[in-house]
Amino acid sequence: MLDSVVRYGTVSRIVATCAVVRPITCLLAALSAACGGYFTSDPSGLAWDRGVLxxxxxxxLMGVANAVNDIVDFPxxxxxxxxRPIPSGRVAIPTAWSVVTALAILTVTTAAALGLAEMLFAAVLxxxxxxxxxxxxxxVLVGNLIVGVVSCGTLLFxxxxxxxxxxxxxxxxxxxxLFVVAYExxxxxxxxxxxxxxGLRTLATKYEPGxxxxxxxxxxxxLCSAALGVGARVSSEPSSYVVFLVPCLIAPVCSCAYILRSWPDRDRSTxxxxxxxxxxWFPGLVSLTLLK
Structure with a gap:
């Protein structure tokens, strides 16, 4: 594998190393944390420095999760x-582990700067x-649930x-x-x-696709029932909440159920x-800010 890594140029390897952490999902995790901070108080009382940290x-944290997952998924x-970057030879596994280590240190140190509770929270995630x-x-489903817990944990953090x-x-x-479990x-x-x-045992490998x-x-x-029923009762602006929630979250989630159940080509439907x-994901997250 090291020989194949050498064949790629420096820029290609840097781009591939960045791809291992999946920057878009890292950005979404950061926005989820910002969303969690938005729910705490009015904007004038927000501690922006703590929010950025x-x-x-x-x-x-999300970069660590993504990189470790790619390392384990190599076979x-x-x-x-x-x-993908690792199986294609653009990123060596030791390099990926270096990225994991650096991001783990970043996660723990920034959490420690926020306080002991935050450091323990980040450590659990x-x-x-x-x-x-x-x-x-x-x-079967346990792994899907854990991914969901880590994802929603970014907002609670x-x-x-x-x-x-x-x-x-x-x-x-x-x-x-619920959204992430459905996605997984x-x-x-x-x-x-x-x-x-x-040899992985998942819901899809153990049972028929149906x-x-x-x-x-x-x-x-x-998800749709709770988001509409409970969410509308909690929101201070229920009408606006529903107006944004339906096209941004409810419609996409329901359309996928229709596609999965009605399209005969399983690969294409998934x-x-x-x-x-x-x-x-992003518009759905934005619509949830109207829960405040």
């Missing part, structure tokens, strides 16, 4: 996703990220760092948890063949659903 911390990615890749990735958790921030985190169910369905080849589709539909139904859910 929480965003940097959660971006680092299966060689078969199903050879274009880091442990969960490692536990997912090394122990729970090959489980922002609330903790900027003040305190509120009912609105807890509800928003709950909706993120579809993702394991897409990765079914590769996961099966390396079971994963039913599980996604069930989680999506709970790919399209994942694209829709990825595109819905």
């Amino acid at each position: 929480s965003m940097v911390c959660m971006a680092g 299966s990615d060689r078969v199903s996703k050879p274009q 880091l442990v969960l990220a490692f536990a997912y890749s090394y122990r729970f990735k090959g489980t 922002g609330s903790t760092a900027s003040g305190r958790m509120t009912l609105s921030s807890c509800l928003a985190a709950g909706f993120i948890l 169910i579809v993702k394991t369905l897409q990765d079914r063949d590769a996961d099966s080849a390396v 079971v994963s589709v039913a599980a996604y539909t069930a989680v999506a139904t709970i 790919a399209r659903s994942l694209l829709i859910l990825r595109l819905a």
